[in-house]
Amino acid sequence: MTSSRRRYSFIFGIACAVTLATTAAAATTVSSHRSHDAIRRAGALTALHGTVPGINTLNLPRVPWAGGSAYYRKFSAPRNFGWTSPKFFPIGIWWDVASNSTEIKYDKSLGINTYVITNPAMSYKLFDKNHVSYIGTRLNGQPRNDPAWVGDFLGDEIDGTSSSPAQGEAKLQAAVNALPDHHKIRYANFTGMVVSWLRGNPTWAAAAKKYVNDYTDVVSMDAYWFSTKQCLSRNPEGGGFMIPWKPNQCRTPQNYGRNVAQMIRQDATDHKRQPVWGFIEDAEGQPGISPMTPAEQKAAVISMLINGASGIIWFNNTFGGACPTSGGVVRTVEYDPSYPCARNIKAMGQINRLIGSLAPVLNSQSYRWTFGPGLETMLKTYNHSAYIFAMPTDDGAKPLGTRSFKLPAQLRGRTITVLGENRKIIPLANGTFTDKFSALTTYHIYKIS
CATH class of the missing domain: 3.20.20 (TIM Barrel)
Incomplete structure (x- = not known):
């Protein structure tokens, strides 16, 4: 890549990052047919993080298990x-x-x-x-x-x-x-x-x-x-x-x-x-x-x-x-x-x-990771994807409603698919996103590929 193209790529990445930070106070949820705006934000994340590798294992401690x-x-x-x-x-x-x-x-x-x-x-x-x-x-x-x-x-x-x-x-x-x-x-x-x-x-x-x-x-x-x-x-x-x-x-x-x-x-x-x-x-x-x-x-x-x-x-x-x-x-x-x-x-x-x-x-071993308060979660990886199972806690410490997630560093810069709900979530550049849990029976399963 030439020097001028490197400068252009760098400036474009910064511009996209600024655009992302100023236009999205929370993560963006889109339908399975993503809008041009959503695609542009996803491109900004790619520019920030470079090529996104497949997910095999995470650099996180494991939850003990039977096997x-x-x-x-x-x-x-x-x-x-x-x-x-x-x-x-x-x-x-x-x-x-x-x-x-x-x-x-x-x-x-x-x-x-x-x-x-x-x-x-x-x-x-x-x-x-x-x-x-x-x-x-x-x-x-x-x-x-x-x-x-x-x-x-x-x-x-x-x-x-x-x-x-x-x-x-x-x-x-x-x-x-x-x-x-x-x-x-x-x-x-x-x-x-x-x-x-x-x-x-x-x-x-x-x-x-x-x-x-x-x-x-x-x-x-x-x-x-x-x-x-x-x-x-x-x-x-x-x-x-x-x-x-x-x-x-x-x-x-x-x-x-x-x-x-x-x-x-x-x-x-x-x-x-x-x-x-x-x-x-x-x-x-x-x-x-x-x-x-x-x-x-x-x-x-x-x-x-x-x-x-x-x-x-x-x-x-x-x-x-x-x-x-x-x-x-x-x-x-x-x-x-x-x-x-x-x-x-x-x-x-x-x-x-x-x-x-x-x-x-x-049937895969879970990882230890705290995504945020008011949540009970499970994190696993399989076949180059990560899976997050999430539902609200019942201790009343946090009212039901919106919950905030913070992803491990290895999972940032990726679009999240909410299984069975026909929607996607694009986290912010810092790996955070929000979702709604309106009842104790609400649960979501997220796939990050």
Whole structure:
């Protein structure tokens, strides 16, 4: 390049920078068909930063994790059934019974790829035939080497149903001892007791640590904040949890994220890592409680992912309420589209399919980065792009509305695509942008390429 052209390029870049700084007080949001003005601003950023390289890794610390899909390589059953593929993210359903392939295909259309505990009379052959996984105890006639049987089930809520910690520990150890091999993952689900009432209670704290760390390869915890009456209490006892919360934070999507965050914290106490799966109901619950909305349902799943969930399990029964069923919610909706909670199953399918489309992203290790106040976020990179999952916090420290983001230096000078919203955001030259979060259920997923 000649000297005169270098001077022109330099002056043009400065001029564009000045234009950008003086005409945009905040980041610009544009539709998928960007205006000439937006394109000009993008050109200014390119002039400021030069050629923008692809994003492979960021110079940021990582969030500790179990290993994504690669974690399952040590277990031959899930390894041989496709679980080590980055394109596979476990999305399970609890006690869903299918009597034929048509019903399983319906479940798969909702994004379900794993069945967790079911009626022992269900035909195990349907799983392998339709390439869906099974985690549970042996079904009638099921051979130990059934390819679809990827996980052994050790127990449900043993922490809350045992008369003493010693009895609960004995139950789990007996379940482990009864297994002939360790080719499958070992899974158990617990209650919120394993992450609460630990302070000042060393006996229970030690038992809770053992429950979560000593027997399983995959773990989850259920706490149905939208469907039980705990949140109706004047004092729902949020102060007793590992991550304390206030009464107005009880019945929120973010409290499901706290479930996962607390289980990850408890799991890390032995300095080892196993996948923690999020657990959520697929319909509303007890009488006297306002129904869970589809928006709340989807936002709760996003919060669990942001907080580190390595899989999702949907509880497929109801507690009475407006949506009673004796055959499982999903199967009821399949045959009765007028069922009151059909909208929840539709929402479940939408968020499951979104997860499936982002499986390789979710199976990558997250980075530590604080984008700004009033946000809970997750940052990942995959295939030369960065992904930011974001939603507002529920602590009330910052009113709902506009949130400000500051990007890491490596991500500056790039246009942001907001997935599923048909819009783009062009950050300012200093890597900041703003976006709106009008409700606790609002979430956005940003892709930066």
